[in-house]
Amino acid sequence: MHTDIITISQLCFQYHNEETGLDIPVLQGIDLTVKKGEFLAVLGHNGSGKSTLAKHLNAILTPTSGKVLVEGIDTADEKRLYDIRQRVGMVFQNPDNQMVANIVEEDVAFAPENLGVPRDEIRKRVDAALESVGMTKFKQHAPHMLSGGQKQRIAIAGVLAMQPDILVLDEPTAMLDPSGRKEIMQAIKRLNREQGMTVVLITHYMDEAVQADRVVVIDHGTIRMEGTPQAVFPKVKELKGLGLDTPQATELIYLLNQKGANLNPEILDSETCVAELLRNIEINR
Amino acid sequence: MLKDITLGQYFPGNTVVHRLDPRAKILLVLAYIVFVFSIKNFVGYALLAAFTLACIFISQVPIRFVLKGLKPIVVFIVITGLFNLFLTDGEPIFTWWIFTVTKEGVGFAAFMILRLFFLILGTSLLTLTTSPIALTDGLEQLLSPFKKIGLPAHELAMMMTIALRFIPTLMEETDKIIKAQSARGADFESGNILRRAKAMVPILIPLFISAFRRADELATAMECRCYRGGENRTRLRELKLGKVDLGGVLAFLLLGIAVFGLNFWLGPSVGVR
Ligand SMILES: Nc1ncnc2c1ncn2[C@@H]1O[C@H](COP(=O)(O)OP(=O)(O)OP(=O)(O)O)[C@@H](O)[C@H]1O
Ligand SMILES: [Mg+2]
Numbered sequence: 001m002h003t004d005i006i007t008i009s010q011l012c013f014q015y016h017n018e019e020t021g022l023d024i025p026v027l028q029g030i031d032l033t034v035k036k037g038e039f040l041a042v043l044g045h046n047g048s049g050k051s052t053l054a055k056h057l058n059a060i061l062t063p064t065s066g067k068v069l070v071e072g073i074d075t076a077d078e079k080r081l082y083d084i085r086q087r088v089g090m091v092f093q094n095p096d097n098q099m100v101a102n103i104v105e106e107d108v109a110f111a112p113e114n115l116g117v118p119r120d121e122i123r124k125r126v127d128a129a130l131e132s133v134g135m136t137k138f139k140q141h142a143p144h145m146l147s148g149g150q151k152q153r154i155a156i157a158g159v160l161a162m163q164p165d166i167l168v169l170d171e172p173t174a175m176l177d178p179s180g181r182k183e184i185m186q187a188i189k190r191l192n193r194e195q196g197m198t199v200v201l202i203t204h205y206m207d208e209a210v211q212a213d214r215v216v217v218i219d220h221g222t223i224r225m226e227g228t229p230q231a232v233f234p235k236v237k238e239l240k241g242l243g244l245d246t247p248q249a250t251e252l253i254y255l256l257n258q259k260g261a262n263l264n265p266e267i268l269d270s271e272t273c274v275a276e277l278l279r280n281i282e283i284n285r
Numbered sequence: 286m287l288k289d290i291t292l293g294q295y296f297p298g299n300t301v302v303h304r305l306d307p308r309a310k311i312l313l314v315l316a317y318i319v320f321v322f323s324i325k326n327f328v329g330y331a332l333l334a335a336f337t338l339a340c341i342f343i344s345q346v347p348i349r350f351v352l353k354g355l356k357p358i359v360v361f362i363v364i365t366g367l368f369n370l371f372l373t374d375g376e377p378i379f380t381w382w383i384f385t386v387t388k389e390g391v392g393f394a395a396f397m398i399l400r401l402f403f404l405i406l407g408t409s410l411l412t413l414t415t416s417p418i419a420l421t422d423g424l425e426q427l428l429s430p431f432k433k434i435g436l437p438a439h440e441l442a443m444m445m446t447i448a449l450r451f452i453p454t455l456m457e458e459t460d461k462i463i464k465a466q467s468a469r470g471a472d473f474e475s476g477n478i479l480r481r482a483k484a485m486v487p488i489l490i491p492l493f494i495s496a497f498r499r500a501d502e503l504a505t506a507m508e509c510r511c512y513r514g515g516e517n518r519t520r521l522r523e524l525k526l527g528k529v530d531l532g533g534v535l536a537f538l539l540l541g542i543a544v545f546g547l548n549f550w551l552g553p554s555v556g557v558r
Contacts, residue, residue, distance in 0.1 A: 058509060082511050090509040097502035102450045106418055109521035111510035116517040126521065144453040158510060 005166060005198050006034040006057060010066035013052060013221075026052045028221040029066070034166070034200060039192045041212035041229075042202045045243035049221040050202045054170045057200065058088035071165065086115060089159030091169040095151035096143075104146075104154055105130070105139040111162040122161075129157040132195065133187050149180025153187055160191075166198040167191065174204065185211065206233070206247045210268045217242060234265035249273035294354070296413045301529055302344035303414045307423025309530040310415055313537050317407040320544050321400055325553040329544050330399050336540050337406055344414050354409030355402070362401045369394040392554055419522070421445045426524060439515025451499070458495060462488050 013027040026049045034040055044050045055061040056068050059075040068075040070084050092098055101107040105126050112122045130136045133153040143151055152172055159167065169188065173181040185208055191197040201212060209215050215232045217225035219242045225232050233239070236246045236254040246254070249270045253263045263280055267273050297303075305313070324330055341351055355362075375389030412420070425442035432438050463473065466487050473484045 060505060060508060082513070085509060085511045090506075092502065092506060094499075094502060096454050097499045098506040100450060100503070100507060101418060101446055103416075103418055106521060110507075110512070113518055113520055114511040114513060116519050119519060119521065119523055122519065122521045142453075143450070144457070155506075162511065 003036045004033045005036040005071060006032075006200075007069040008032045008056070008066070011053075011056060011063050011068060012065045013049075013056065013061060014064050026221050027056075027063075030218075030221070030223055032216060032223060032226075034198060036165075037192075037196045037198055038214060039189070039199045039201070039212045041209035041215045042200065042218060043204075043206075043209055043215060043244055044218035048218045050218055051170050052221075053218065054090065054168050054200070054202055057166070057168050058090050059084045060090075082115070086111075086162045087164055088166045088168055089156075089162055089164035091152070091155050091159055091167070091172050093171045093174045095148060095155045095175070098155045098158065099143045099151070102142050102144075103139075104135070104141050104143060107143060107154060108139075108157045108161050111158060115162065125161045125163065126157075129160040130154075132160060132191060133157045147180060148176045149183040152176060152180065152184050156184075156187060156191075164197075166200065168200045168202075170202045171204060172201075173208065181205070181208075206245050207269075210247055217244065219243075229268055230266040233268055294409070294412050295416050296344075296346045296350055297416070298345055298414065300344050300414075301532070302340060302410070304529050305414075305533050306524055306526050306530045307415050307419040308427050308524060309526060309533055310411055311420075311423050311427060313533055314407055314411045316537050316541065318404060320541060321403045321407065323548065324544055325548045326551045327395075327554050328551055329547045330403075332540075332543055332547065333403060336536075337403065337410075340410060344410065346410070346413050350413065351406060351409055354413075355405050358401070358405060362398055365401060366394045366398045369397050396554075417449045418446065421449070422520070422522060422524060439518070443515075447503070454499075455492070455496060459488065459492055462491050 008030055011027055011030040011032075012025065014023040014025045016023050030053065042050050042053065052061065056063060056075065057070065059068075059081055062068075062076045070087055073080045073084055073087075075084055099107050100110050108126045108129055109122050112125050117125065126139075127136070130139055133156050135150065135153050135157060138146065138150065138154075143154060146154070156167070156169075156172075167188070172188075173184050176184065188199055188201065189211060192199045199212075201208065203209055210229045210233070212229060215225070215227065215229050216223055217232065217239070224242055225235065225238065233246050233250045234254065236251055239246050245251075247268050249267055249272070250265070253261075253265055253267050253273060253276065257263055257265060261280065263276055267276055320333065324333060341348060370386060370390045370393075371384050373387055373390035373393050375387035378386050378388055378391070380386075415423070421442045424445070425438050428436060428438035428441065467473070471484060471487060473481065473488075476484070
């Protein structure tokens with residue numbers, strides 16, 4: 001939990017607009033470190049630059065200025081491109097648009113095949129990857145016959161087969177129904193807890209961000225807030241100003257406190273919220 | 286299992302025919318096509334029919350499945366047959382109005398029909414018993430010697446794989462768009478061909494836009510998974526020639542000897558060129 005696995009310093013990035021000839025700044029001086037084994041959530045409203053940041057973590061994009069180091073490797077170093085991509089597995093929003101083959105295990109094998117891994121080893125990796133997302137049963141299926149959550153788990157298995165050290169997920173649950181979302185969050189958390197996978201989760205859902213070790217809030221390409229969920233979410237007013245919601249329980253406590261109640265603001269889920277309210281009722285009785 | 290419903294024609298199984306190496310199977314089907322077009326008498330076709338039936342029987346694919354492959358080209362076969370029947374010169378059998386049927390015509394028409402029939406039968410047995418992915422793998426390997434003269438074997442196979450993968454996704458999407466447009470009052474059923482073609486535009490435009498977006502996202506996802514073309518790529522599946530393939534080759538060798546032997550001993554039937 002103590003060594004830095006990704007170090008981002010003074011990262012700036014701009015898109016060049018061909019029509020107007022202007023450069024549009026998207027990331028403006030991001031400083032961020034990700035620690036080995038941590039579960040980091042990245043929040044920010046639409047267009048704040050989250051996906052752009054994610055694409056810098058595995059050298060799909062490289063900085064206009066500043067530096068991104070992944071396990072000490074500079075992402076701008078083209079000779080190490082595939083070393084970086086292999087270390088940082090990336091999962092996107094739409095599972096349909098990430099799958100290459102029409103049989104699950106063939107799809108999961110895609111990355112190790114690209115890396116030139118020997119056949120026996122591919123087999124092992126595919127089986128292990130499918131096992132760790134609980135999809136072993138489906139290895140002979142066609143992806144289009146699976147549910148959204150199952151497809152997204154295959155997409156995760158597809159990057160796990162590279163044996164990455166870091167998993168970056170860009171709104172992986174945005175297209176899923178509630179049960180699919182739960183499946184994915186469980187899979188991510190299990191990888192983080194049991195296999196010590198470093199996770200960077202970009203999300204719009206506060207209830208997902210709450211489960212992270214640390215939260216970073218991005219706005220207009222800069223980091224505006226950072227800290228544990230307990231530290232970040234009680235700042236309801238500040239978050240609203242950045243166009244974000246807060247977990248419902250936190251907001252309820254916040255509103256009650258505004259009306260003069262004296263409740264612990266660091267409450268993130270409904271269970272602890274209920275417990276806190278009951279405790280308060282007991283005291284006032 | 287419903288896997289590989291993609292083309293609606295792979296019939297999964299674990300028979301000898303299924304287990305033939307896809308490369309061997311493709312080559313054997315090519316040999317089969319050569320036989321189909323070399324046979325010069327009806328005894329030869331009887332033999333070929335027996336051989337084909339045996340293959341279908343061994344593969345355990347229901348006959349009606351195999352025959353389904355013939356459906357789209359029945360019209361084509363019939364027209365070819367009729368043309369040959371009426372337009373072949375030779376010894377007249379009977380004449381009606383401007384049509385003359387000759388002995389040679391009957392023979393030749395029968396031959397053309399048989400050739401097309403067996404051509405389709407043989408190739409559909411290939412696609413029925415080989416999963417699309419094995420087929421693309423086999424093609425890639427068979428074509429790889431031609432890489433030296435600039436044939437992009439890996440890229441072709443990759444394109445086929447991705448096309449197969451996205452056919453169901455795009456079909457689903459087309460369906461959704463049609464429903465969405467119908468809900469807004471679009472009419473795809475009435476009117477003449479021109480009108481109906483015009484009605485397709487509001488389906489095709491969103492479909493194309495979405496297909497391009499998908500392609501873009503897929504390309505990024507492939508890059509993220511370290512895709513860099515066919516060089517130094519390994520494969521999960523190993524294509525390995527085995528005893529089954531040797532058996533297949535032997536069977537075809539015997540068939541070939543028989544076919545050419547019959548051609549030689551019996552000579553061509555009437556009308557055959
Ligand atoms: N290819 C591109 N060319 C030009 N501008 C782009 C491109 N991709 C993104 N942008 C711009 O960069 C900004 C940040 O985009 P980005 O996709 O990183 O946002 P995001 O935080 O991921 O948003 P969302 O929550 O919608 O996914 C946006 O203003 C967007 O318009
Ligand atoms: Mg995004």
